[in-house]
Amino acid sequence: xxxxxxxxxxxxxxxxxxxxxxxxxxxxxxxxxxxxxxxxxxxxxxxxxxxxxxxxxxxxxxxxxxxxxxxxxxxxxxxxxxxxxxxxxxxxxxxxxxxxxxxxxxxxxxxxxxxxxxxxxxxxxxxxxxxxxxxxxxxxxxxxxxxxxxxxxxxxxxxxxxxxxxxxxxxxxxxxxxxxxxxxxxxxxxxxxxxxxxxxxxxxxxxxxxxxxxxxxxxxxxxxxxxxxxxxxxxxxxx
Amino acid sequence: xxxxxxxxxxxxxxxxxxxxxxxxxxxxxxxxxxxxxxxxxxxxxxxxxxxxxxxxxxxxxxxxxxxxxxxxxxxxxxxxxxxxxxxxxxxxxxxxxxxxxxxxxxxxxxxxxxxxxxxxxxxxxxxxxxxxxxxxxxxxxxxxxxxxxxxxxxxxxxxxxxxxxxxxxxxxxxxxxxxxxxxxxxxxxxxxxxxxxxxxxxxxxxxxxxxxxxxxxxxxxxxxxxxxxxxxxxxxxxxxxxxxxxxxxxxxxxxxxxxxxxxxxxxxxxxxxxxxxxxxxxxxxxxxxxxxxxxxxxxxxxxxxxxxxxxxxxxxxxxxxxxxxxxxxxxxxxxxxxxxxxxxxxxxxxxxxxxxxxxxxxxxxxxxxxxxxxxxxxxxxxxxxxxxxxxxxxxxxxxxxxxxxxxxxxxxxxxxxxxxxxxxxxxxxxxxxxxxxxxxxxxxxxxxxxxxxxxxxxxxxxxxxxxxxxxxxxxxxxxxxxxxxxxxxxxxxxxxxxxxxxxxxxxxxxxxxxxx
Numbered sequence: 001x002x003x004x005x006x007x008x009x010x011x012x013x014x015x016x017x018x019x020x021x022x023x024x025x026x027x028x029x030x031x032x033x034x035x036x037x038x039x040x041x042x043x044x045x046x047x048x049x050x051x052x053x054x055x056x057x058x059x060x061x062x063x064x065x066x067x068x069x070x071x072x073x074x075x076x077x078x079x080x081x082x083x084x085x086x087x088x089x090x091x092x093x094x095x096x097x098x099x100x101x102x103x104x105x106x107x108x109x110x111x112x113x114x115x116x117x118x119x120x121x122x123x124x125x126x127x128x129x130x131x132x133x134x135x136x137x138x139x140x141x142x143x144x145x146x147x148x149x150x151x152x153x154x155x156x157x158x159x160x161x162x163x164x165x166x167x168x169x170x171x172x173x174x175x176x177x178x179x180x181x182x183x184x185x186x187x188x189x190x191x192x193x194x195x196x197x198x199x200x201x202x203x204x205x206x207x208x209x210x211x212x213x214x215x216x217x218x219x220x221x222x223x224x225x226x227x228x229x230x231x232x233x234x235x236x237x238x239x
Numbered sequence: 240x241x242x243x244x245x246x247x248x249x250x251x252x253x254x255x256x257x258x259x260x261x262x263x264x265x266x267x268x269x270x271x272x273x274x275x276x277x278x279x280x281x282x283x284x285x286x287x288x289x290x291x292x293x294x295x296x297x298x299x300x301x302x303x304x305x306x307x308x309x310x311x312x313x314x315x316x317x318x319x320x321x322x323x324x325x326x327x328x329x330x331x332x333x334x335x336x337x338x339x340x341x342x343x344x345x346x347x348x349x350x351x352x353x354x355x356x357x358x359x360x361x362x363x364x365x366x367x368x369x370x371x372x373x374x375x376x377x378x379x380x381x382x383x384x385x386x387x388x389x390x391x392x393x394x395x396x397x398x399x400x401x402x403x404x405x406x407x408x409x410x411x412x413x414x415x416x417x418x419x420x421x422x423x424x425x426x427x428x429x430x431x432x433x434x435x436x437x438x439x440x441x442x443x444x445x446x447x448x449x450x451x452x453x454x455x456x457x458x459x460x461x462x463x464x465x466x467x468x469x470x471x472x473x474x475x476x477x478x479x480x481x482x483x484x485x486x487x488x489x490x491x492x493x494x495x496x497x498x499x500x501x502x503x504x505x506x507x508x509x510x511x512x513x514x515x516x517x518x519x520x521x522x523x524x525x526x527x528x529x530x531x532x533x534x535x536x537x538x539x540x541x542x543x544x545x546x547x548x549x550x551x552x553x554x555x556x557x558x559x560x561x562x563x564x565x566x567x568x569x570x571x572x573x574x575x576x577x578x579x580x581x582x583x584x585x586x587x588x589x590x591x592x593x594x595x596x597x598x599x600x601x602x603x604x605x606x607x608x609x610x611x612x613x614x615x616x617x618x619x620x621x622x623x624x625x626x627x628x629x630x631x632x633x634x635x636x637x638x639x640x641x642x643x644x645x646x647x648x649x650x651x652x653x654x655x656x657x658x659x660x661x662x663x664x665x666x667x668x669x670x671x672x673x674x675x676x677x678x679x680x681x682x683x684x685x686x687x688x689x690x691x692x693x694x695x696x697x698x699x700x701x702x703x704x705x706x707x708x709x710x711x712x713x714x715x716x717x718x719x720x721x722x723x724x725x726x727x728x729x730x731x732x733x734x735x736x737x738x739x740x741x742x743x744x745x746x747x748x749x750x751x752x753x754x755x
Contacts, residue, residue: 054388055388059746059752059753163753166754189755
């Protein structure tokens with residue numbers, strides 16, 4: 001897989017480029033986790049397990065959708081198919097990304113992965129119109145990414161709340177792979193229900209007012225989707 | 240029933256005093272019982288020594304036990320990680336740029352339940368002991384961090400301890416102890432110690448004539464040994480005839496380049512009449528020369544130190560520290576226990592200072608009787624464990640010298656003279672000349688240094704254990720070869736997952752460390 005090369009979108013440099021539409025989202029086919037915003041938990045929860053994982057760079061928690069049972073394996077977005085009725089926005093946005101000043105989210109810079117196989121000079125949706133203005137699709141993408149940035153920040157605040165109240169716990173998922181024996185998935189974290197039920201009145205009220213309950217229970221319910229990943233795995237033939 | 244022991248007074252506010260106070264508070268307090276009181280008395284006039292900057296992995300358990308936030312500790316005490324002590328030029332006198340070095344690693348030799356040592360001994364074309372039995376030697380030499388950002392607090396991919404700024408560490412512990420552990424902190428200078436008729440401590444009197452009363456006293460007053468030595472007249476067992484160094488000269492060397500890599504290990508380099516320590520903190524190095532003034536002059540010692548540091552030493556001042564090697568005849572006498580330098584001292588070759596403080600403070604917390612009836616037994620038991628532990632520490636320190644092949648100075652000739660070695664060390668070495676050291680040679684858990692520590696030093700120093708007569712007892716050659724091979728493979732895998740030491744320290748400053 002070629003590496004990602006995100007650069008700010010440039011009306012001159014990228015003027016004649018088109019983006020192929022790939023409804024199978026094959027750019028994530030070698031990822032077993034994809035980022036998921038707290039605002040997406042409800043819709044995602046009927047499709048895949050939602051868990052928390054640490055970022056290698058910072059050690060900080062992010063919420064992710066688990067789409068494969070081992071490193072490099074994606075069972076949901078595989079073989080040109082999508083086994084999900086919900087596509088996380090951070091998958092949909094590709095090959096675009098939000099760049100810019102992390103201190104000031106309002107200053108979003110639209111970036112594009114120059115190494116993406118979706119970029120070409122004839123097929124798909126144009127990035128810029130002939131007059132050099134962003135196309136309607138590009139404007140929509142700008143909207144989406146601005147929205148993602150805000151919701152990503154809100155997700156960080158949500159996770160900080162969980163950490164601060166000791167609501168996260170490491171969890172080791174052991175999966176019976178039949179002949180291949182037991183397989184362990186390490187490095188994933190979930191919400192500790194016991195701690196959740198022991199929360200102080202103040203903290204519980206904060207949860208309620210910030211509308212965190214939906215995300216919390218969606219996450220807990222989603223943990224039943226490990227079974228679904230196993231079913232997908234049983235039918236899965238690697239490409 | 241005897242009088243309850245509820246009121247504990249600790250004298251001295253260095254790292255020994257504060258560590259002891261925090262450990263006692265954590266172990267003796269109970270949320271429902273506020274009757275136990277711990278007071279730490281510290282003089283504003285007496286400076287702390289502040290050169291104990293190396294630790295061993297038990298410090299992780301200790302800090303975790305007393306409830307310290309690891310990231311805050313790292314951020315506030317200029318902490319770096321320590322995975323090993325690298326001993327340079329201890330085996331041979333350096334010759335035309337030829338230098339010998341070995342690692343005493345914190346990771347135990349791998350392959351649990353299967354000792355590779357005999358196979359390593361039987362193999363003639365071998366790599367160094369440390370790099371044969373552990374991937375930590377290579378990881379240390381690459382200056383990689385033992386910890387990743389994804390590791391939770393007090394855990395790493397490899398074993399580790401810390402290098403720390405001792406002055407900042409005692410301030411940090413003081414803040415923690417007062418804010419979170421309800422330790423009563425009094426700034427005053429003890430001018431008099433009043434004894435009771437039975438010879439125990441009745442009270443302390445400060446220079447304004449005020450009394451400080453306790454049921455039990457802990458002497459953490461450093462070399463001054465204000466209670467156990469001065470007041471209670473407990474004698475000192477000098478070990479200068481076995482460990483020959485008796486002076487130190489130290490210097491703090493700021494980094495000229497703040498991106499310079501920091502070795503994740505202490506460097507101990509042997510010289511003509513002693514050895515230098517070299518500890519890299521985040522903002523500076525702490526460097527010092529420990530030497531024998533019976534074998535060299537103080538001026539010559541300073542010259543050695545300055546030449547070791549190089550041109551960076553030019554504008555820096557050096558501080559002389561006299562040392563007395565040995566320990567108190569008793570560590571516990573009546574209602575007083577000495578911890579830290581007041582109890583005893585050996586050269587900081589294996590970072591024993593803080594290690595012994597941790598161990599004795601925990602032992603005191605365990606042994607402190609509920610009332611005066613239990614005092615006599617507790618004293619006897621504590622003293623016998625304490626003396627045993629100190630003697631074993633001295634054996635281990637002496638081992639480093641005794642195996643040297645350096646003959647460049649009287650200092651080394653005297654050090655390898657069996658008359659200067661403890662009998663308990665000599666008899667073990669004699670056995671190990673033709674037998675592999677095993678766990679049963681270290682029967683007591685109060686031996687601070689265990690089998691693994693001895694293995695790294697013995698075979699780092701190329702000690703010759705000749706097992707050719709019993710080689711048939713070791714039939715698993717092929718398996719051993721495979722295991723040693725696996726360790727090399729694992730080295731390649733693990734080094735890809737680790738970042739540079741300096742980089743991880745910077746990230747911890749920025750992002751902290753997760754508690755889970």
